[in-house]
Amino acid sequence: MTTLEITGGEVLRPDTTVERADVLVDQDAGTILEIGSDLGGTADETLDATDSLVTPGFVNGHTHVAMALLRGYADDKPLEAWLREDIWPAEGAMTPEDIRAGAELGILEMIKGGTTAFADMYFEVPEIVAAVEKSGVRAVLGHGIVTVGKDDAAAREDAAESLAVAEEFDGAADGRISTVFAPHSLTTVDSTYLEEFVPKARDAGVPVHYHANETEDEVAPIVDEHGVRPLEYAAEHGLLESEDFVAHGVHVDDREIELLAEAGTSVIHCPASNMKLASGMAPVQRLLDAGVTVGLGTDGAASNNDLSMLDEARDAAMLGKLAASDASAVAAGSVVEMLTAGSADALGLESGRIEPGAPADFAVIDLEKPHLVPAHDLVSHLAYAAQAGDVRHTICDGAVLMSDREVLTIDEPRVIERARERAAALSDRLEE
Ligand SMILES: N[C@@H](CCSC[C@H]1O[C@@H](n2cnc3c(=O)[nH]cnc32)[C@H](O)[C@@H]1O)C(=O)O
Ligand SMILES: [Zn+2]
Structure with a gap:
């Protein structure tokens, strides 16, 4: 057995207490062996965590990682116009190489910010698989289906690809990859295709991940056309199972919150995106009070325009209070829970908690920073004050992905250079 010891840090435990301890990891199994003091100091590899906070690796519950290539490409528009006028045409011009370059850039940024797992919905999924394999992170991947504006053959092909991709890549990257069936949203995928393909996903044991109740404009057409709220419509189409997770859940009424809680379907809250697209304020405290599992996504x-989960945590706290008109809503402990175990549970991952037997996924945060002094409450610091650039080490599946801010699995300058070149070539093509 090869072992790794993370020494001398303050360790965040699953009950959100913090204790001074060392953490011993079985690198072959990729799991945590022991947490305690004086663990022997005989590990094969040691990582210093003095003056640092050892937390579970952050879990980004909803992203489109390759969109890193479109950062700053189109801003300051609401969702519909932004997607239709700018983003979808740009995505139509993206090549597999662009997706690979964008995915590597996004993963690099996530590793540098302490994120060890993410859920993704995009296209050219084999490219994203390759980037995950190489970089050493975990991912829950899905091929996003859009059927509006497509003829029947093209729509069915897109849906079939989502299912095929989910079946092909489940368990890839030494088990670090799992998969989902990914209809883009309840308004961009026609009900015919949900009726045909969702049962097939169930038969294959594949969970479903989709955007829901993100904007008012997305709720109204479902109510008009089907006479029910979107999540009632989702339930009618078999899309509310306990292994499923929906992105956003901004405009949900009491009945829909109850449906989520009863079904055990999780919600991934994306506060920065909801603010930037002026989509609205998700009722996060009400979701938590109802017993819904809530995770966080960028x-x-x-x-957004970054992939920092620490930014997202702070945004979730701020927006959650504003939405509830209550400064005690979405408190630091709840935010830290969403950032780690909440997202992990939503995605069906066992990570998100530092305890024996759990996956050895960590972010180690340098506390020797002016904005992290004094240390009255490290949970408060994690929710409100820590930043991506404070992350010293990132560990996933027992492997050190970043040590003292040096990324070990992918070549940082090369990834940045390639993304720059690819993005420039893409915008040249789009201007032609
Ligand atoms: N196969 C589809 C691609 C869907 S991937 C998932 C899509 O979600 C889009 N997306 C990104 N952010 C958001 C959001 O906030 N709400 C809804 N869709 C988004 C993203 O641009 C991407 O096109 C096709 O043929 O177009
Ligand atoms: Zn999205």
């Missing part, structure tokens, strides 16, 4: 870098 959404794509084109609507």
